[in-house]
Amino acid sequence: MNTATIHRILSPSFVDGPGSRMAIFLQGCNLRCLFCHNPETWTLCSSCGACVAGCPGGALELAEGRLHHDPARCRECDACLQACPRGSSPRCQVWEVDRLLGRVRREAPFLDGITFSGGECSLQAEFILEAARRIQAETGLGVLADTNGEMEPGTLEALAAATEGFLFDVKAWDPALHQRLTGCGNARILDNLRRAARLGRVREVRTVVVPGFTDSEEEIGAIGRLVSSLGPDIPWRLSPFRRQGVRTQGLSEPDPARFQALVQVARAELGASRVLLRGDQGFR
Amino acid sequence: MQAVLDILRDPSLEPAQKRQRLASSAEDSLPRPGVGTRAQGLLERGVLCDLFEGHAPYRPRYVLPDYARLMERGSEFLNLTPPKDLFEALNALQIAYRFVPSITGYPVYLGAIDELLEPHWDSVDEATATRLLEMFLIQIDRTLPDAFVHMNLGPRDSRVGRAVLRLERRLQKAIPNLSLKVDAATPESLLLEAIETALVTGKPYFVNDPILQAEWDRPYGIASCYNTLPIGGGSHTLVRLNLARLAEGCPDADTFLKERLPEAVAVMGELIQARTRFLVEEARFFEGSFLVREGLIALENFTSMAGVLGLHECVENLGGGCMGRDDSADALAERITFKARELVKAQPALHCQGSGGRLGFHAQSGITDDVGTTAGVRFQIGKEPHLFEQIRLQARLQGAFDAGVSEIVLFDPTARRNPEGVLRIVRGALEAGMRILALGSADSELVRISGYLAKRSDMEKARLDASLREETVRLAEASARNARIGERPSRGLER
Numbered sequence: 119m120n121t122a123t124i125h126r127i128l129s130p131s132f133v134d135g136p137g138s139r140m141a142i143f144l145q146g147c148n149l150r151c152l153f154c155h156n157p158e159t160w161t162l163c164s165s166c167g168a169c170v171a172g173c174p175g176g177a178l179e180l181a182e183g184r185l186h187h188d189p190a191r192c193r194e195c196d197a198c199l200q201a202c203p204r205g206s207s208p209r210c211q212v213w214e215v216d217r218l219l220g221r222v223r224r225e226a227p228f229l230d231g232i233t234f235s236g237g238e239c240s241l242q243a244e245f246i247l248e249a250a251r252r253i254q255a256e257t258g259l260g261v262l263a264d265t266n267g268e269m270e271p272g273t274l275e276a277l278a279a280a281t282e283g284f285l286f287d288v289k290a291w292d293p294a295l296h297q298r299l300t301g302c303g304n305a306r307i308l309d310n311l312r313r314a315a316r317l318g319r320v321r322e323v324r325t326v327v328v329p330g331f332t333d334s335e336e337e338i339g340a341i342g343r344l345v346s347s348l349g350p351d352i353p354w355r356l357s358p359f360r361r362q363g364v365r366t367q368g369l370s371e372p373d374p375a376r377f378q379a380l381v382q383v384a385r386a387e388l389g390a391s392r393v394l395l396r397g398d399q400g401f402r
Numbered sequence: 403m404q405a406v407l408d409i410l411r412d413p414s415l416e417p418a419q420k421r422q423r424l425a426s427s428a429e430d431s432l433p434r435p436g437v438g439t440r441a442q443g444l445l446e447r448g449v450l451c452d453l454f455e456g457h458a459p460y461r462p463r464y465v466l467p468d469y470a471r472l473m474e475r476g477s478e479f480l481n482l483t484p485p486k487d488l489f490e491a492l493n494a495l496q497i498a499y500r501f502v503p504s505i506t507g508y509p510v511y512l513g514a515i516d517e518l519l520e521p522h523w524d525s526v527d528e529a530t531a532t533r534l535l536e537m538f539l540i541q542i543d544r545t546l547p548d549a550f551v552h553m554n555l556g557p558r559d560s561r562v563g564r565a566v567l568r569l570e571r572r573l574q575k576a577i578p579n580l581s582l583k584v585d586a587a588t589p590e591s592l593l594l595e596a597i598e599t600a601l602v603t604g605k606p607y608f609v610n611d612p613i614l615q616a617e618w619d620r621p622y623g624i625a626s627c628y629n630t631l632p633i634g635g636g637s638h639t640l641v642r643l644n645l646a647r648l649a650e651g652c653p654d655a656d657t658f659l660k661e662r663l664p665e666a667v668a669v670m671g672e673l674i675q676a677r678t679r680f681l682v683e684e685a686r687f688f689e690g691s692f693l694v695r696e697g698l699i700a701l702e703n704f705t706s707m708a709g710v711l712g713l714h715e716c717v718e719n720l721g722g723g724c725m726g727r728d729d730s731a732d733a734l735a736e737r738i739t740f741k742a743r744e745l746v747k748a749q750p751a752l753h754c755q756g757s758g759g760r761l762g763f764h765a766q767s768g769i770t771d772d773v774g775t776t777a778g779v780r781f782q783i784g785k786e787p788h789l790f791e792q793i794r795l796q797a798r799l800q801g802a803f804d805a806g807v808s809e810i811v812l813f814d815p816t817a818r819r820n821p822e823g824v825l826r827i828v829r830g831a832l833e834a835g836m837r838i839l840a841l842g843s844a845d846s847e848l849v850r851i852s853g854y855l856a857k858r859s860d861m862e863k864a865r866l867d868a869s870l871r872e873e874t875v876r877l878a879e880a881s882a883r884n885a886r887i888g889e890r891p892s893r894g895l896e897r
Contacts, residue, residue: 130823130827132814133819136820136823137825138824224790228826230826
């Protein structure tokens with residue numbers, strides 16, 4: 119039975135692709151970005167029980183070595199996420215494709231599409247491949263994958279064939295910088311980005327401007343040239359780093375004037391219309 | 403005497419507001435028509451309520467003049483010839499609005515403004531036309547300071563409609579209330595314009611035109627708090643039945659449906675009939691009004707309305723569980739709603755040719771004094787299910803109401819960046835059968851109270867007892883507290 123561990127589902131979401139979408143956040147990630155807003159999606163729960171005592175609603179219980187979460191008692195206060203020593207969440211649920219399809223079918227009249235996100239959704243690609251095929255066949259809704267690009271090329275090609283494309287993160291251009299920022303090199307990621315672009319499946323490239331890492335003209339200029347080389351009309355979304363939800367100490371938000379200066383650098387590489395900021399509609 | 407002096411001495415009232423209260427005080431010195439012991443008991447318990455219409459109705463509660471006829475023929479009474487350009491059209495409407503009666507004295511229906519003005523739009527250049535329209539909207543806000551004053555747009559596209567939506571987005575006024583009728587041919591770009599305006603101002607309402615047009619065998623308009631009524635007519639009166647109060651102490655749902663509800667609806671019907679008879683046959687409104695004489699309204703386009711509210715608490719009081727949480731509660735809610743419709747439609751209905759000789763059925767959105775009673779058939783604030791389930795059940799319940807019902811959805815501010823996404827949900831709601839939907843954003847300066855709008859800053863002034871142009875702000879301020887309107891959920895970031 120094809121299953122996935124799902125961190126949570128937001129429906130409707132207005133910020134995970136064009137229109138009204140069901141955003142499905144899959145649990146587990148292969149990068150460790152310093153600026154990650156939801157580090158509780160990094161790993162699967164190990165049932166260590168560290169979160170149980172701090173739950174004010176008594177929704178968590180460790181029984182026979184397994185952690186159980188009772189949604190009826192959960193106050194969604196996130197105390198368990200704070201208590202988890204390894205970047206997980208006891209609230210994740212294992213879903214079968216059938217169950218997900220049931221929900222998608224029911225909500226389809228109110229949706230423009232489905233977005234798999236994470237964590238890193240491609241870690242559970244088998245689930246996405248089956249779910250996406252059935253979602254498109256049974257409801258006509260399109261499926262997007264929000265990815266960091268760190269996967270086997272064969273996986274990328276399979277996802278490209280099964281979905282309408284990727285919202286593709288480029289965390290950094292410089293390999294050493296990428297390694298420092300995410301704990302992982304970027305050679306395969308950038309290869310995958312070019313591969314996805316050749317397949318016509320890059321819907322949007324996304325970069326977060328993090329002071330001390332990706333806030334230099336060189337870095338932004340280089341990513342801009344990369345996006346430009348992918349094709350004539352792929353948009354690039356630039357977002358200023360925001361502290362909310364981030365565990366790493368010492369990171370600061372970019373000065374607005376500095377961010378605007380980098381937007382100008384980006385526009386110089388790509389043209390103004392392809393550089394998207396908060397609030398811009400750009401998905402095609 | 404003391405009551406009169408209290409009104410005269412109230413420093414928070416403008417002279418015109420004092421005059422309005424003095425008139426009500428004189429009217430209410432007469433006995434209410436048609437109130438026997440049963441009705442008296444239900445009125446005293448708050449099961450029935452005539453919504454401050456006054457004891458002796460001498461003008462209909464809701465009047466929807468046929469302004470298109472005014473545009474075609476002018477008015478002898480108002481000394482107006484048919485308007486020849488935009489200046490004259492706007493002037494004629496402003497003059498006519500002053501003579502449309504209602505309970506508050508302000509017109510509750512301003513017409514299908516796009517259809518009325520579009521023929522004159524080219525009589526001046528685009529910039530002048532837009533500027534004139536802006537002055538017209540500001541004039542309405544300042545001289546008709548009552549949030550029940552309601553303007554209609556759609557379903558056809560028009561330059562006037564688009565200009566109104568853009569101006570309202572910029573001006574951010576509570577008045578006029580606004581509705582956009584939507585059908586399959588309404589262009590997407592007009593709907594997106596309306597959604598962008600709604601996410602800032604809480605208006606317009608999105609109105610399911612094909613379904614409502616099928617309910618009425620003649621042109622209809624949306625007046626006051628989303629009352630759906632014939633153009634060239636209206637409603638003599640509106641009496642409401644508080645389902646929550648009626649269900650108090652009732653042993654079970656069967657007793658409620660088979661005994662209490664039929665009895666109460668029958669008493670409500672008698673009350674409505676007596677009020678209608680007084681208006682038409684004693685006060686003889688239709689014999690004296692120039693609106694009738696000049697064909698702007700006609701008795702055969704009128705109805706009288708029976709309203710209900712408090713369905714959520716009614717189901718709870720009957721031990722039926724929580725609407726939106728339990729399927730059995732939803733099923734009971736539906737049974738009660740459609741049973742109420744059936745009973746209302748079976749009442750004798752005097753002078754109700756406008757709705758086929760039957761009473762109009764209305765989901766009443768509450769009054770200021772309602773505490774712990776949810777508007778119409780909505781979910782109690784704070785107990786709404788997931789948005790899509792909310793829409794689905796409300797769409798089913800709304801199917802019972804021909805004379806007005808509405809639902810309100812507030813979106814997370816991120817929705818402003820993605821009006822296309824909101825459009826999908828609006829379309830989904832209309833396709834599901836939702837009849838009238840209001841939407842807004844949780845952080846807007848304009849707040850939808852029950853069926854009307856108020857500004858947050860004005861409500862704060864009302865709280866401090868300052869003098870106000872808009873009487874409805876005072877109602878809004880108390881309503882917002884009593885009905886916990888600030889606790890409506892914000893949609894777009896939910897599981």
